[in-house]
Amino acid sequence: MDPSIIGSPQFGMMWRKKLQGNYRGWTEQIFAQALVYTPDDTQFVYVASQMNMVYKIDAKTGDILTSRNLAIPFLVSELDDCNDISFVIGSTATGVIDDKTNTWYLTTKTYRDQSDVEKGRANGRYLIHALDTRTLEEKPGYPVNIEGLIARNNPIRMFQGGIHHQRPALMQSGPYIYAGFASRISTDCVQYNFTGWIIGWNGQTGEIVERFATEGGPEDKKGGGVWMSGGGLAQDSRKSHFADSLPRYASQLSTIPVPGRQPPTALEEAAVHMAINSDGSLAVIDFCMFHFPFSRYSQALDGADKDLGTSGIALLDPTVFKSPTVARIGCIAGKSGKLYFLNLDDLGGYQMGPNKKDAVLQTTELPNSVFATAGSYPLEGGYVYVNVVQYPTFVFKFSVGPNGEPVFTQVAQSNEKTAFVLGVGHGTSTSLNGQAGTGLYWVTDIQGLNLRIYKAVPENGVLVLLKGLNVPAQIKFSRPTFGNGRAYLTTSDGHLVAVGSPVNPPMNCSSPVEFGNATIGGAVVTKTLSCKANIAVTVTGIGPRIAQYFSVSDLPTFPLALTAGQIVSFKTTFKPTAPGPLSDDIYVNTTNSIADYADNTPIAVRGVATSLTPVLFISPNTVSFAGIITGENPAGYNRAVIIQNQGSTTLTISEINVSTTSEAGPFLPPGTTAAGPFTFTGFPTTIPPESSVTVNINFNPTTEGNFGAYVQFKTNGGTKFLTVVATAGSYPKALIEFEKVDGSGWTAYQPGVPFSFGTVFEQATRTLRMRLTNFGNPSDLPLELTLSSGHTDTFGTSARNGIDLGEGTELAAGQSATAQLFCSVPKSQVNVDAYVANSTWTMNTNDPTMGKQDIVFSCDAVSEQLGPLKANSQGRYRYIGCFKENNPGRQLSNQLYGADTNENGKCMSGCAGAAQNFIFAGTQYHRECWCGNTIPSLKVGEEECNFDCSGNGTQICGGNGYFGGGSYISLFADSDRYNPGGPVSSSSTTGDPTGSPTPTPTGGPIDNPGNSNFGFAGCYTEATIGRALSVLTASDTMTVNTCLDICNTYEYAGLEYGRLSLYTKKKGPTPTGSNSSSSSATATGTTASSSVSPTPTGPIDNPGNVNYSFVGCYTEPPAGRALTLLTASDTMDVNTCLGICSTYEYAGLEYGSECWCGNSLALGAVSTDVSQCRMTCKGNPFEYCGAGNRLSLYKKNAVLTTTTSSGTTSSTSSSSSSTTTITSSTGTSTSTSSSVSPTPTGPIDNPGNANYSFVGCYAEPPTGRALSVLTGASDMTIDKCGAAQVPVTECRMKCAGNALEYCGAGQRLSLYKKKDLISSSSSSAAGSTSPASSTSTSASGSSSATSTSTTGTPLPTGPTINPGNANYTYLACYTEATAGRALSGKSLAADDMTVPKCLEACAGFRYAGLEYRRECYCGNTFNAGAVVAPSSQCGLTCMGYVFNYCGGGSRLTVYEKRNETASSSSSSSGVGLAAAALMLSDSNSTSTSVTTTSGSSSTSSTSISSSASTSGGSASSASAPNSSSTSSVSSVNATVTSSSSTSTSASTTTSATPTAWSYLGCANQTEPRALNGGRLTSGSMTVTKCQAFCIDRNLTLSGLEAGNECYCGTALQNHSRFGFTGCNTACSGNSSQTCGGSSRLSVYNYTLTEPPVAAHVAAVETYITQGCYTDDALSSFSFTNNTRMTVELCVGACRERNSTYAGLESGEQCHCGTTVASSASRLPDVECDAPCKGNVHEYCGAENKLSLYMNQPSNITTAGLPGLVDDITE
Secondary structure, three states: OOHHHHOOOOOEEEEEEEOOOEEOOEEOOOOOOOEEEOOOOOOEEEEEOOOOEEEEEEOOOOOEEEEEEOOOOEEHHHHOOOOOOOOEEOOOOOOEEEOOOOEEEEEEEEEOOOOOOOOOHHHEEEEEEEEEOOOOOEOOOOOEEOOOOEEOOEEEEEOOOOOOEOOOOOEEEOOEEEEEEEOOOOOOOOOOOOEOEEEEEEOOOOOEEEEEEOEOOOOOOOEOOOOHHHOOOEEOOOOEEEEEOOOOOOOOOOOOOEOOOOOOOEOOOEEEEEEEOOOOOEEEEEEEEOOOOOOOOOOOHHHHOOOOOOOOOEEOOOOOOOOOOOOOEEEEEOOOOEEEEEEOOEOOEEOOOHHHOOOOOEEEEOOOOOOOOOEEEOOOOOEEEEEOOOOEEEEEEEEEOOOOOEEEEEEEEEEEEOOOOOOOOOOEEEOOOOOOOOOEEEEEOOOOOOEEEEEOOOEOOEEOEEEEEOOOOEOOOOOOEEEOOEEEEEEOOOEEEEEEOOOEOOEEEOOOEEEEEEEOOOOOEEEEEEEEEOOOEEEEEEEEOOOOOEEEEOOOOOOEEEOOOOEEEEEEEEOOOOOEEEEEEEEEEEEOOOOOEOOEEEEEEEEEEEEOOOOEEEEOOEEEEEEEEOOOOOOOEEEEEEEEEOEOOOEEEEEEEEEOOOOOOOOOOOOOOEEOOEEEEOOOOEEOOOEEEEEEEEEOOOOOEEEEEEEEEEEOOEEEEEEEEEEEEOOOOEEEEEEOOOOOOEEEOOOOOOEEEEEEEOOOEEEEEEEEEEOOOOOOOOEEEEEEEEOOOOOOOOOOOOOOOOOOOEEOOOOEEEEEEEEEOOOOOOOOOOEEEEEEEEEEEOOOOOOOEEEEEEEEEEOOOOOOEOOOOOEOEEEEEEEEOOOOOOOOOEEEEEOOOOOHHHHHHHHHHOOOOOOEEEEEOOOEEEEEOOOOOEEEOHHHOOOEEOOEEEEEOOEOOOOOOOOEEEEEEEOOOOOOOOOOOOOOOOOOOOOOOOOOOOOOOOOOOEOOOEEEEEEEEOOOOOOOOOOOOOOOOOOHHHHHHHOOOOOEEEEEOOEEEEEEEOOOOOOOOOOOOOOOOOEOOEEOOOOOOOOOOOOEOOOEOOOEEEEEEEEOOOOOOOOOEEEEOOOOOHHHHHHHOOOOOEEEEEOOOEEEEEOOOOOOOOEEOHHHOOOEEOOEEEEEOOEOOEEEEEEEOOOOOOOOOOOEEEEEEOOOOOOOEEEEEOOEEEEEEOOOOOOOOOOEOOOEOOOEEEEEEEEOOOOOOOOOOOOOOOOOOHHHOOOOOEOHHHOOOEOOOOOOEEOOEOOEEEEEEEHHHOOOOOOOEOOOOOOOOEEEEOEOOOOOEEEEEOOOOOOOOOOEOOOEOOOEEEEEEEEOOOOOOOOOOEEEEOOOOOHHHHHHHOOOOOEEEEEOOOEEEEEOOOOOOOOEEOHHHOOOEOOOOOOEEOOEOOEEEEEEEHHHHEOOOOOOOOHHHHHHHHHHOOOOOOEEEEEEEEOOOEEEEEEEEOOOOOOOOOOOOOOOOOOOOOOOOOOOOOOOOEOOEOOOOOEOOOOOOOOOEEEEEEEEOOOOOOOOOEEEEOOOOOHHHHHHHHHOOOOOEEEEEOOOEEEEEOOOOOOOOEOOOOOOOEEOOEEEEEOOEOOEEEEEEEOOOOOOOOEOOOEEOOEEEEEEEEOOOOOOEEEEOOOOOOHHHHHHHHHHOOOOEEEEEOOOEEEEEOOOOOOOOEEOHHHOOOEEOOEEEEEOOEOOEEEEEEEOHHHEOOOOOEOOOEEEEO
16 A cells, blocks of 8 residues: 555545345345455455355456355344344354465354244354355355354353354464354343353364363353454464453452463453464463452452453564563553553463552553554554544554563554544554555544544654545444555445545656655755656646655646656755655646546655754653542553654753743752652663663652643753643542433432333323433542443333443543433323333443442333223223124124214223123224124234224224234223133123133143153253254244144153253054045036045145145246235135135245235246245145245136026046146036145034034033133144034134134034044034035035035126216225215215115215225215325225225225216216226226126126237226126227216216315426326316326326326426416316316326325436336436435436436435446336435335436337326327
């Protein structure tokens, strides 16, 4: 690294490469440092990330050459609020490359299960990898899983990947690789029973050769983590390894000194010297455990969290840093703020120094903590650099004392301070080919200038900054890596950054130029310098950078044009005025027109100045002692100062005068060497030429206060002063206080007593302050926060900014600092029990009396209490959960009311006050209150109740479920009569009691004796090596029975952590089971079956049912989804999914719980090996349900055929058939399929199996249980449970594992009895009738079954908007009114609600609206605030007919009377039908048809075609009952024909229809179009019609032109503006409205903001959308505008730069480019979902994703629109 290049303007950021890893939407973080490797002639950079991604990158260009994922990352959420690294942990430590084998070694943190399903800390694993640097593929024998390693030096220590963390860089020694481990990801997260480890392995074989635990025992205590802020393990040429460890809890050492050669077994807070044996094992041969005397209060650094291991050990160059008495030196610092210099051959043991202090070479006090390994520079005498938190970088000069001892003297510091928070990087120095004068010191930091490059040799006491650069998101605790004049840095946002000189020099100038020695005041040294032009250039100037000691002359006339090869010469003169080595840079400034060449060429010039006379120099000239505790160290504290003669003749010192007052005196008597608490030793009388002498200063105060000494040196080389200042005092005194709830003052902290936030109500936040004060005396030390970590829990205690009361905070005596903390109680239902939430803030200071405190904050979280209240002010009705209603029918069958004033208190009071005095009260659908005495049968998760109450928006009143479409009720129970888990007290009420579970045992924990297969065998230890039992399953819900079930096929089962509760299989006769068989006779319409197939012994691929066949395992496509409709459930199985997808061609199961439906497979979804679909179904572990990105795919066997005549269906089924064939002709179909029981059309009473028969529904007895053995499981089915008599209709709760079967009900059993116990005459039959009028008769145990089926109107393929009937036409989707209901004339609610039913109910009203699937509202006008909304917001299907839409949440599907919408004119289509057509149209399909039927014999249809579609699609059909109109609309010259009338009518929209649109004005039309998102041309155009057309496309500007044209967009484009006249043309559909004019647009703006409406802009001028891409697509130019960014702004900027492409990112960034990078990939459009900062109705990419546009004039149609948008004529 050339200082002249780095100091020049051409040095800077060359490239910034975003790495592409993505996990769960999170992006890369890079904590490990990059590795630079040049195997041949090409240099590469290797990077590993927290996503466990690895990359091989071209070092020059930044191009990613190869990348791969090694393992899924570990979730930070597993670590209990320890989130120093965000989201995931992967590869955190810097790896190592073996250049002999081209192998990259690294570690990753991951999980045991790589299918991304099984999580939990217990399943965390660490893997060792060995990657081929050429391909990034694993070397043979790798990866190596190190889970369960037992420490070689302590058999009770076992390595557990979930709780350990590998942060230090790896170290290689010969064939062996070593890694250090601690417990956490930051110094604040001291969690779990961790142990520090050093693990070593043979790189060539992967064999583990060392398993060393820093806590060697025998006590079982945690601690000794090897962390070092990511610094590396160190070794020297003697194969000696050095490491240091963090503290944490207790040392074996106390007050007894221990020699270094007798190391203890527990090594914490220690620097350790280990020999590397020939077999790779390590032997501890020396140690130093530092003593931090806190007087009588503490014995070690532990006491105040003054960790040593926050930095690594720096091994100094032994060829420079040595003395006659010490051959090898190292240094280390930590949180204590002490810098220790160590004799590496005698580390010093424990308390082996004088007065039982540290036996180290030198201890220097620093002003604050150190989290970075020291840097060193071995040239020009030797320097050491220490980066101190919140302070400057301090520089120490090496010298040798008078007794041959090494001395390190602080001689300089930087002007720049390090970051206020932890993160400054490790010290690093470079030079140019080892030349003196070229040294550089590099610092990375997370605040200020993120990369600071200093001259390595200080100048006049200052570390001079040569270059500073900003590197966004620079990672903390890092250091640069170097190669070929470039430095590489990694960032927390996933970028690799290269800095350097990105261009070639235009001139070839010899550099550096040495001028040799010159005498101050003597002859100057002049040299001629020449430079040859590498290319054609124009020289514009030549001159020095500093111009203090070097000058130029004999310059040519400028500008000087040179051709390649020509030479320019000039003279440079060295004329020194100060002694010592001096340097400068001469710059040859040029211009050129050739790419990749710089504008200047630097020439480094250097010389050494000598003085013929002596010159006195003192370094440093100011020495300070800060933070000294009076009387703490009997020997005092030492500092050194260097007195130097920089001249070439002897320096004679004539006087040394000492004053304790000032530099002007008065002075103490001559010869004084003691001044107050200061003692000076080593004052010289003479100093030889160009030599120096070290003077020692000892400060040993006996009193507290501020002290100073001023030393005057009078010499023949000048007079100078040395100033010494010091402060001594007592330890600081910490006072922690918490603000009182009433604000009246503060409460002092008492250890173990929580601070209280008082009572905080749900959905409320209280903020209070914690205050820390140093209440010591004025002379006491500053109070320093050595540990400060607030953990945010459920209700949260946290500093508002992460800085207040942060670690490193210093407070002078009398000063205070505060942090705001909050208690935020999450939203909850009313009438729930109060609870106390706690959170902890861990804190420690340098007050030795304080110790580490876990400060607990408590918050009394209280919910609102409503309804009838008890004497204790608690509600009598208690909230018991969210329940499913209509399951089937209502259990709460009494509706008290439906009102806009509904809230839970009103409902509970109503139900309690009703004549029946109901036990249960429930709220539902925002505004309904229901009462009853029978509890609903199915309790569900709280997320399913998601509706606010219409009378109080802060309360929950039921919901429609997380995935929508459900019917759920918020349920409250009278606590005087209902006890969860117990019987209901009727108390003058009627109704059945609720279920009563088996009582909880009253005893305490026991050793479970086992089950029928296993018996408890006792408690066992783990094996000496490895595991006692080898197959592991871990779960946070593990029980004994669960474990025994898992281990059913093994001889032993054990549960542990640390010790095994062991169970052995019971010996006895092998149980026998009945064999079942199945056969089927082939006949038309007849099926014979003997039994149901037995439960499989392991998971299988379910072959399907009568409608679907399994076709294999399929991949997801590269972008998007193979199938588009998702339903997810934790009880999902194959049959459930096939039922959900019954109207679709395909059904697919993925991730065990997801069901996907669709009519076609997306491009890129391909068949793969079935073994890749091996994730079992959540609802049935005996079936497979796909895997990650893999679908278990099922395809429909045949398409339903419908005819107007009766049809006959013939089916033949054979159990031996392995194929499926479909033949269909004229209403007859014949099917041959594998023998699979058909899926029932609804829940049935399962008739039983080969062993059991259904015998009816039985009630539980009044006490106890009908059957005494209970088996409970989330996937319970009848086949899993064999079981006195009530009507069978009372057993109607669906099975949790199979929604198509009944499994009893509350206090009701679906009872089954063994068949051999039933009389031969006994039989049971069950039948069902399908909606298609099919009849079925089935006899259990009979030899045959007969089925007759007739099929009526076919089911539609998906929900549609019903267009209306003869009286009503569909209008639009509307919002509810601002207050009350949009339509208030009449209302109706029914569980069988359909569109026709509602239209019939509203026959006397103009408008009819459907909402929440089951509600119907009527009215003649809309109430205030009801406005048009996108039709997509009315997406709930009707409860009585799921193939039509019936509104949504606070949204109505509205119909308008036809005679109200028609004018007296008789010549065009109705607006309702046209609107329906627009709702159903799709830009990707050529036609859509809607089929409606009246009764069962006639069919009518409405078809709509789009003329502007650019890609074809298949037609879809839908059916709805009770409609008799027949009409058709074609793409051009639309006509409407009605079977009930021969007249046609023009549509109009009256002013009674409300709108959310505002008129903006008249704008000019342009070419391309000003609004280009779509066009509708209609002979019945109205303003409302145009607005509905636009809002259905999420386009918020609608513009009308020429009376019959409608245009849509999000912003005016192509220089169109408002303010024009000429908007005077009447609308073709309503002459009272204005629809623009000739080339004029009447523009309206959609103003509704909730929910937000945004769209992907189709085009800007000729730039057309290309979709969503990764953010590496464009790289040439970018800018950010975080307030005004729009698609139009970005495209305009890129057009001005003649860029072909424009891309928008994160709502505020714009990128331009002429090409799209080959590494970029297309993403689903929905991923670019960030609204533009300048227009929230447009999408501008997303984080790390670009909305991409390309200039494509040829794709603009003759209509001035992009070809991809809708252009519809009707």
